[in-house]
Amino acid sequence: MSQARRSTISFQRTRKFRVLLGFVLLVVAHSGFSQRSSPFIDQVHPLDVRQTTQSRVADSRTNVGDVSAGDSTNAVLEQTFIRSTPLDLNRDIYYKNKLEFAFDVGWLPINIPFPFDFMTGDNYNSYPLKYTLVPVMVSLRWHLGDLKGPWALRGNWDLTASGSVAAIPRGPETRYFAYMMAMRRNFVQRNWKASPYFDWRAGLGNIDAKGPDGVKYAQGQDFTFTLSMASGVRYNFNSRYGISAGLGWMHISNANLSQGPPPHWGIRNYGINVVGPTFGLDVRLGGPKKHSEAR
Numbered sequence: 001m002s003q004a005r006r007s008t009i010s011f012q013r014t015r016k017f018r019v020l021l022g023f024v025l026l027v028v029a030h031s032g033f034s035q036r037s038s039p040f041i042d043q044v045h046p047l048d049v050r051q052t053t054q055s056r057v058a059d060s061r062t063n064v065g066d067v068s069a070g071d072s073t074n075a076v077l078e079q080t081f082i083r084s085t086p087l088d089l090n091r092d093i094y095y096k097n098k099l100e101f102a103f104d105v106g107w108l109p110i111n112i113p114f115p116f117d118f119m120t121g122d123n124y125n126s127y128p129l130k131y132t133l134v135p136v137m138v139s140l141r142w143h144l145g146d147l148k149g150p151w152a153l154r155g156n157w158d159l160t161a162s163g164s165v166a167a168i169p170r171g172p173e174t175r176y177f178a179y180m181m182a183m184r185r186n187f188v189q190r191n192w193k194a195s196p197y198f199d200w201r202a203g204l205g206n207i208d209a210k211g212p213d214g215v216k217y218a219q220g221q222d223f224t225f226t227l228s229m230a231s232g233v234r235y236n237f238n239s240r241y242g243i244s245a246g247l248g249w250m251h252i253s254n255a256n257l258s259q260g261p262p263p264h265w266g267i268r269n270y271g272i273n274v275v276g277p278t279f280g281l282d283v284r285l286g287g288p289k290k291h292s293e294a295r
Contacts, residue, residue, distance in 0.1 A: 088191055090147065090190065090191060091147060091289075092239040092288060093239050094146070094156045094186055095146050095156075096143060097142070098143040099140065099141070099142055099143075099284070099286060100140070100158075100282050100283060100285060101141075101282070102137075102139040102141050102280055102281065102283075103137070104135075104162075105278070106135045106248050106277065106278040107134055107276045107277055108135070108250055108274035108275060108276035109132040111130050111131060112273050113125055114251065114271060115249070127217045131168060131171040132170035132171065133166045133176070133274050134166060134168075134169060135166040135176075137163065138162065138163055139160045140161050141158050143156055143157075144156065144159055145157060147188055154187070155185060155186045156185075158186065159181070160181070161179075162180045162181075164177070164178040164205075171218075172215040173209065175208060176224075176226075176252060178203050179203050180201040182200065183200060193235055193236050195233065196232070197232060197234055197244070198230075198231045199229070199231075201228040202225075202227055203225070203226050206224070207219055209222050209258075219269070219270070219272070220257075220259065220266070220268060220270075232244055232245050232246015232247065233245060234280075239284060239289070240283060240288075241283060241284075242281075243279070246277070247276070247278065248275070250273075251272065252271060253270075254269050
């Protein structure tokens with residue numbers, strides 16, 4: 001074989017080898033790039049980001065040798081976690097051991113029978129003497145826990161201690177003082193500014209009773225008990241201030257203490273049962289919550 005022929009064959013083999021080597025290097029480079037990019041693209045998924053992102057951030061902080069590369073990895077993962085799981089701002093409003101000052105006022109002109117007459121064996125009767133009560137309450141509200149519960153039942157409880165002064169613009173008596181304790185259930189959905197609530201109260205009070213003065217259907221004695229229930233919606237402007245509006249029921253009676261045993265019947269207890277709208281203002285006491293966990 002001539003020298004020129006051998007040179008031509010050698011050149012062709014060298015060119016084929018270079019082409020093959022280039023193709024192999026291209027495949028290897030592509031495979032390496034895919035493996036390096038997958039932690040940022042494939043492994044961060046909205047369905048499991050809450051369970052895996054934090055562990056990946058911790059691993060990257062301990063295992064990445066290059067400081068600048070580790071910081072970049074952490075920033076990408078943390079930003080992805082924040083975007084995928086938005087914070088629930090209501091966790092800064094309804095949380096364990098939060099204290100609030102509450103101011104509530106009602107206008108209760110609708111007279112109804114005692115709703116629980118079935119428990120006492122009485123008939124559902126309303127009396128000819130009608131009342132209108134305007135209760136004004138100042139309260140200290142203590143939230144007993146953080147937000148919990150499924151779907152529509154999600155929320156928390158708060159315990160309330162209240163002092164009340166009620167004007168009586170319609171009725172023989174003129175005023176009513178009371179101390180009451182209450183439990184309220186707040187129904188709180190994620191990031192809703194408006195949250196429904198339901199509460200009930202029980203307490204002791206003093207009224208300037210006119211039954212002993214001979215006014216028919218008036219109250220039989222000054223010392224009384226009181227019950228109330230209310231349901232409505234609270235609207236939060238921010239983590240400190242909120243307002244509420246709802247419908248409330250209030251009951252005043254002396255539990256038949258003024259009647260006495262026979263033959264000394266005393267003065268019959270009739271009681272007061274009124275319904276009407278209520279309005280309130282809630283103000284957080286102290287600083288904001290220091291830490292809020294997104295759920």
